[in-house]
Structures are given as structure tokens and as C-alpha cells.
Amino acid sequence: MSILIDDQTRVIVQGITGKIGSIQTRWMLEYGTKVVGGVTPGKGGSTVEDLPVFDSVEEAVEETGANASVFFVPAAFVLDAFYETVDAGIKLIVVVPEHIPVHDIMKIRAYALANEAMALGPTTPGILVPGKGKMGIMPGSLFAPGRVGIISRSGTLSYEFAGILSEKKIGQSAVVGMGADPVVLTNLPDILRLFEADAETDAVIIVGEVGGMQEEKAADFIANGMIKPVAAYIAGRITPQGKRMGHAGAIVRGSAGTVEGKCEALRTAGAAILKSPIEVLDWAAKNDIH
Amino acid sequence: MKLYEYEGLDIFEEFGIPVPRLGVAESTEDALLIAGEIGYPVVLKAQVLVGGRGLAGGVKTAETPEELEEISGTLLNSEIKGLPVHKLMVCEKADILNELYMGITVDGFSGKPVVVVSTEGGVNIEETARTSPDKIASFYCDPAFGFYPYQARMLLRRLGLSERLLTLFADVLVRLYRVFSQFEALIAEINPLVVLKTGYQGGLLAVDSVIEVDNSALSRIKRPLPELTERIENPLERKGREIGVTYVDLGGDIGIISSGAGLGMATMDIIGERLRPANFLETGGGITEELLYKCMELVTMKADLRAIFINIYGGINPIHEGARGVVRYIKEHKVKLPIVAKALGNHQEETWEIFREGGVHVVTEAPTEKAVDRLYELVGDE
Numbered sequence: 130m131s132i133l134i135d136d137q138t139r140v141i142v143q144g145i146t147g148k149i150g151s152i153q154t155r156w157m158l159e160y161g162t163k164v165v166g167g168v169t170p171g172k173g174g175s176t177v178e179d180l181p182v183f184d185s186v187e188e189a190v191e192e193t194g195a196n197a198s199v200f201f202v203p204a205a206f207v208l209d210a211f212y213e214t215v216d217a218g219i220k221l222i223v224v225v226p227e228h229i230p231v232h233d234i235m236k237i238r239a240y241a242l243a244n245e246a247m248a249l250g251p252t253t254p255g256i257l258v259p260g261k262g263k264m265g266i267m268p269g270s271l272f273a274p275g276r277v278g279i280i281s282r283s284g285t286l287s288y289e290f291a292g293i294l295s296e297k298k299i300g301q302s303a304v305v306g307m308g309a310d311p312v313v314l315t316n317l318p319d320i321l322r323l324f325e326a327d328a329e330t331d332a333v334i335i336v337g338e339v340g341g342m343q344e345e346k347a348a349d350f351i352a353n354g355m356i357k358p359v360a361a362y363i364a365g366r367i368t369p370q371g372k373r374m375g376h377a378g379a380i381v382r383g384s385a386g387t388v389e390g391k392c393e394a395l396r397t398a399g400a401a402i403l404k405s406p407i408e409v410l411d412w413a414a415k416n417d418i419h
Numbered sequence: 420m421k422l423y424e425y426e427g428l429d430i431f432e433e434f435g436i437p438v439p440r441l442g443v444a445e446s447t448e449d450a451l452l453i454a455g456e457i458g459y460p461v462v463l464k465a466q467v468l469v470g471g472r473g474l475a476g477g478v479k480t481a482e483t484p485e486e487l488e489e490i491s492g493t494l495l496n497s498e499i500k501g502l503p504v505h506k507l508m509v510c511e512k513a514d515i516l517n518e519l520y521m522g523i524t525v526d527g528f529s530g531k532p533v534v535v536v537s538t539e540g541g542v543n544i545e546e547t548a549r550t551s552p553d554k555i556a557s558f559y560c561d562p563a564f565g566f567y568p569y570q571a572r573m574l575l576r577r578l579g580l581s582e583r584l585l586t587l588f589a590d591v592l593v594r595l596y597r598v599f600s601q602f603e604a605l606i607a608e609i610n611p612l613v614v615l616k617t618g619y620q621g622g623l624l625a626v627d628s629v630i631e632v633d634n635s636a637l638s639r640i641k642r643p644l645p646e647l648t649e650r651i652e653n654p655l656e657r658k659g660r661e662i663g664v665t666y667v668d669l670g671g672d673i674g675i676i677s678s679g680a681g682l683g684m685a686t687m688d689i690i691g692e693r694l695r696p697a698n699f700l701e702t703g704g705g706i707t708e709e710l711l712y713k714c715m716e717l718v719t720m721k722a723d724l725r726a727i728f729i730n731i732y733g734g735i736n737p738i739h740e741g742a743r744g745v746v747r748y749i750k751e752h753k754v755k756l757p758i759v760a761k762a763l764g765n766h767q768e769e770t771w772e773i774f775r776e777g778g779v780h781v782v783t784e785a786p787t788e789k790a791v792d793r794l795y796e797l798v799g800d801e
Contacts, residue, residue, distance in 0.1 A: 153735070204635065225735070227703055227704055229635060230603055230633050230635045230636035231525055231603070231605065231633050231636075232562070232600070232633065232636065235530050235531060235532065236563050238530040239530070239561060239562050239563050240563070254734050266704075266734040266735040267734055268732065268733055268734050268763070268764035268765045270763075270764065270765075271764060271785070281681070282681060283679055283680060283681020283682060283684075283685075284679050284734060285677075285679030285682035285731075285734065286679065286681040286685055288732045288734060288763065288764060289682060289685070289787065292763060292785025292786075293785045293786050296785055309679075309680060311527040312525060312527055313530075314530075316528060336681070338680070338681050338684055339684065341527045342527060342528045343527075343528065346528060362685075364681050364684035364685040365684040365688070367687055367688055367691045367696075368684055368687070368699070375524070375608040375610075375631070376520075376544050376545050376608065376610060377522030377523065377535045377606055377608055379548070380522070380535050380544065380545060380548040380557075381524070381526060381533055381535060383549075405688070405788055406685060406786060407788045
């Protein structure tokens with residue numbers, strides 16, 4: 130059983146009637162995802178890709194038995210749509226849009242946690258389980274079925290790693306986009322935990338970047354008994370330092386956030402550090418990963 | 420968007436936080452007039468959007484008009500940490516008994532606002548956090564619940580505060596949280612919040628402000644705010660913001676266009692092994708023909724460019740449309756620079772065809788390292 134998406138996953142697309150929502154719906158269907166309908170308030174009764182469109186998530190759930198949702202909702206409407214989706218009982222939500230205000234995301238995150246809904250994003254390409262289905266915008270052609278899990282903060286870098294592996298016939302068990310914003314709805318260690326428990330995953334690649342504390346916390350998780358091998362790449366070695374104002378962040382986080390700090394924490398925890406993405410192939414060979 | 424100190428102090432005043440009498444001057448004449456109204460001594464503070472200004476010499480006291488003229492003449496149009504000083508804030512000099520600290524920021528990992536307070540404010544606050552953590556207290560708020568006076572009082576008790584100072588400090592802290600919340604701030608900070616020797620509106624005074632507003636929330640903040648683009652000093656970075664991409668000016672001579680910040684950073688890192696990036700540019704998920712045309716325009720504005728490296732993926736982005744914009748720019752402006760493009764994902768074959776027809780060197784394998792090898796073959800060492 131793969132992580133997050135399996136045979137039982139029935140997906141609705143929120144914002145399905147938009148330009149991006151409709152084309153991505155077609156691509157999700159072509160990839161084999163069980164998309165069962167969509168929601169756009171005010172467009173109920175119409176169809177997109179022969180799928181029924183509903184005015185509300187509640188109605189969509191009643192009519193289609195949906196249990197997962199992917200968002201192509203304009204950023205300003207995401208807060209409302211998210212509360213609606215959680216209230217309708219959906220437990221897996223992928224928030225693709227970028228530029229959602231962080232104060233909204235903090236509220237959304239708290240609501241998801243309180244209601245035990247799993248959510249990814251914002252600014253995420255979503256999740257793709259090769260050969261089974263995808264929720265989001267990952268281009269299917271770059272992925273191949275296999276036994277390596279990928280977690281990435283960056284969308285396009287997750288495609289890069291999957292592409293590098295797939296070209297050498299090293300497939301993936303699942304590829305998860307965490308989302309690129311300062312606050313995300315599910316943190317890195319929680320996704321690592323899913324891969325560690327997944328019988329179809331043999332090893333995990335973390336694709337991180339400069340800033341924040343996700344990789345440092347992932348290092349703690351690995352050090353506390355993770356068994357599967359982990360490789361990590363952290364982008365942003367030569368990123369110019371932003372002109373920082375204020376002290377509160379530095380007081381709370383200490384020295385966390387630099388590429389060196391993250392690599393050091395992960396290395397100490399036992400992860401292999403990739404200096405450049407292509408080194409993932411050497412790592413795979415060394416760990417006998419096909 | 421970062422706000423200037425004087426803008427933040429205006430907001431504080433509106434929210435009932437005591438601030439010093441102040442004015443903003445763009446010339447020494449203005450500064451003299453303002454100081455005359457306030458009365459000497461006054462403090463002159465360079466208005467720049469970067470921390471560590473005091474230690475960099477951007478804050479000075481003038482006891483007399485003569486001193487003011489001298490200081491103002493030196494500070495105006497100087498640079499503090501690489502940023503030009505266009506404005507000075509002139510304010511009354513507070514009679515300081517001691518300095519406190521309060522700041523509220525977004526904690527990324529917990530996804531909560533975190534309130535930080537200290538009885539040892541001032542320029543060395545980060546040092547204090549390392550050496551005397553007992554002088555610092557912090558509290559993670561429930562973002563849906565908010566932050567209430569009782570929570571502020573409980574937090575301040577941990578610093579050993581009591582009685583009148585506790586209630587005054589708590590009152591300012593709750594008001595600062597309101598600023599943080601209503602302005603959708605990433606950070607709102609008062610450092611220092613000074614305790615005055617002589618009573619002044621109850622004993623505390625915010626003599627500095629740090630506010631950074633979330634750019635994604637700018638359009639819904641129901642108050643007049645300055646235009647974000649006016650805040651960006653670098654003209655190329657300003658143009659990037661205007662066309663809707665993130666552009667960072669770097670020192671080198673290889674132009675970069677990428678889709679996605681992580682990929683853009685990785686691209687810089689890989690190119691930086693052997694060559695020098697001229698810029699960081701990432702489009703986000705909004706690629707159109709027009710956008711990449713404008714990206715080409717922006718990247719080629721940099722003098723002495725030796726090549727352009729394009730690294731884009733078709734997930735949400737219609738990269739074939741983007742390729743049309745790149746090629747249209749090449750043709751209209753007769754661009755002779757070598758251009759290497761790695762483009763994969765949806766519509767990749769169509770994208771390759773468009774690029775090739777425009778004379779772009781196309782790389783069809785996934786590793787960026789291989790595409791950079793191709794770039795290196797074309798441009799070699801300097």
C-alpha cells in the first residue's frame with residue numbers, strides 16, 4: 130500500500146472550472162487518478178472532462194463518495210474553501226496555489242490538525258504515486274514506479290530528482306511536495322514517518338533548501354531511530370543573504386536555517402549528503418537501490 | 420514588505436503604543452526645523468530597511484543645531500550596510516532608565532505566531548538570547564484564538580516582572596499583537612521599548628519599530644500602504660517585481676531563468692561551481708509567452724552577460740508558450756549570446772522544437788549538471 134494515495138482514494142478538484150483546474154483534471158485522469166468530480170461555487174450542475182461539478186464540497190462528498198481534494202482555488206478564497214472541505218469530512222487535502230497569506234495558512238494548519246485532516250502545501254506540486262495516481266500538477270512523464278520515496282520543499286526540484294532517477298530506471302514509491310512556503314500544512318518529519326512505515330519504500334530522498342527548521346527537525350527524526358537509508362540535498366549554497374530586519378526569528382531559531390547547518394545536522398543523524406543532485410545516482414548504486 | 424521605522428511608529432501611535440515626538444527629514448534644513456520644534460537634544464536615525472543599523476553608525480544624538488547639521492550632512496546620502504539613506508528620522512531623546520524587548524514573528528515549523536520578550540533589550544538582544552536565555556521568554560500563540568492580556572501577563576511573570584511594569588508591558592504587548600495581526604505581519608518588533616526615568620504617558624516608550632508585512636496579503640490590508648516596488652532600491656530587482664518574478668542581482672555574467680525557487684537555487688549552486696551567475700530569477704507558476712519575453716528583457720539588461728541558462732519544468736507552467744516568448748525576444752532583439760535551455764515535462768517536445776528553431780541549445784536530459792556542462796562547453800572560462 131503506497132502512502133497517501135491508494136485504490137480507495139476518490140478525488141475531487143476544487144476550482145475545477147478554472148483554466149488550470151480543468152487542464153490539470155484532464156492530466157490527473159490520464160495518469161489514472163480516480164477523480165470523481167469537482168467543486169466551483171456557482172457552477173454546480175455543469176461538467177468538466179465529463180465529471181460532475183458541484184456548488185459545495187458537502188454535496189460533492191454526498192454524491193461521489195469523495196475522500197480527498199486538490200485545490201486550484203484562487204489564493205484569496207483558500208481559507209474559506211479549506212474550512213469547508215475539512216467540515217465536509219475530507220481527510221486528505223492538497224493545496225496547490227501560491228501566494229496565500231501566511232496568516233491564513235497558520236489558521237488552516239491549526240484547523241487541519243484539530244480535525245485530523247492531512248494537508249499538503251501551499252505552493253506544492255502535490256503528491257504522485259507512480260503508476261497509481263496523482264493529486265496536483267506533477268508532470269507524469271518524469272516519474273517511474275519503484276521503491277524510492279522523495280520529499281521535496283521545492284516543486285520543480287522534485288521533478289528534477291525523479292527525472293534523474295527515472296532516466297536510470299530507478300523508480301519511486303511516492304513523490305511528495307511539502308510546499309515551499311515558510312509555514313506548511315504538514316512538516317517534513319511527519320512525511321518521513323509515512324515513508325519509514327511504508328512497505329513499498331526502501332529508501333528516502335529529502336530535497337530541502339536554505340531557511341527554516343524543517344531539515345533540522347527531520348535530522349532529529351532520523352537520529353531517533355529511522356531505519357531506512359536517507360539521502361539529502363539542500364539547495365541554496367550561494368544564495369545571497371537577505372537583508373534581515375528584526376531579531377525575533379534569530380532569538381527563537383538560533384543558528385538554524387543555513388545550508389551548512391542543515392547538512393551538518395542531517396549528516397550527524399546518519400543521512401547521506403548530496404552536494405549536487407546528480408550524486409543521487411552514486412548514492413543509489415552504493416545502497417543497492419534499483 | 421518592510422516598513423520604515425517612522426511608518427511603524429505612526430502605526431504604533433494609532434494603536435495606542437506610546438512613541439516619541441518625531442519628524443521625517445529628507446534634507447538638513449528639514450531636520451533643523453523638526454529639531455527646533457521638538458527641542459534639543461534630538462536623536463537622528465537613518466531610515467534604512469536593514470537590521471543592525473545602530474552598530475553600523477546610523478543612529479546619532481545632536482545636542483545643538485551645529486551638531487545636527489554635521490551629523491545630518493554625513494548621514495544623508497551615505498550608505499548603511501549597502502543601502503542608501505534617503506531619509507532621517509528626527510526624534511526626541513528619551514531619558515532612559517532601562518531597555519526592554521518585545522517581538523512577534525511567524526514560527527515556520529509550528530505554524531504559529533511566537534511572542535518573544537526580554538528585560539534586556541537593545542542592540543545586543545541576540546547575544547543575550549545566547550548567553551542568558553533566562554532573560555528571554557517566549558510564547559507560541561494559537562493563531563485562531565489570538566493573544567490576550569492574561570497570556571501577556573503570564574509570559575512577563577516568567578521574566579520576574581510585577582506590579583505596574585508588568586501591566587504596562589502587557590498592555591503594549593497586546594497592542595503590538597494587534598498590529599501584527601491586522602497588518603498580517605511576518606514580524607512586528609519593538610527594540611528597545613524603554614522605561615523612562617521620568618514618567619511619560621505611563622512610563623514606557625517605543626523608540627524603534629520593525630514591521631514586515633506579508634506581500635501575499637498586501638492587497639487586502641485596508642490601510643494606505645506605500646507601493647512595494649518603490650521599496651526596492653535595485654532597478655533590476657524592481658523590474659522583476661513589476662513583471663511578477665523574483666529577481667536577485669548577483670555579481671556574475673551568466674543570466675539564469677528558472678521556474679521554481681528551489682530549482683533556481685540549485686541551478687545557481689551548480690553553475691557557481693565553475694561559472695558566475697549574473698542573477699537569480701524564478702518565475703513561480705505563472706509562465707506565459709509574455710512573461711518569458713519580459714524575463715529575457717530583464718536578464719539581458721545586465722551588461723557583460725556571456726550566456727543565458729534556462730531551466731524550466733512543465734508541471735503547472737505551459738513551457739511551450741514560454742519558449743515562444745524567449746524565441747520572439749531573441750529574434751526581435753537579434754540576441755547573439757549563447758542560450759542553453761533544459762525544459763522537461765508537459766509539452767516538452769513542442770518546447771524543444773520552438774527553442775531549437777530559435778537557435779537555443781536544448782538539453783533533454785534531467786540532470787542540470789549535464790546542461791551546465793553544455794553551457795561550459797559554449798562559454799569556457801573567462
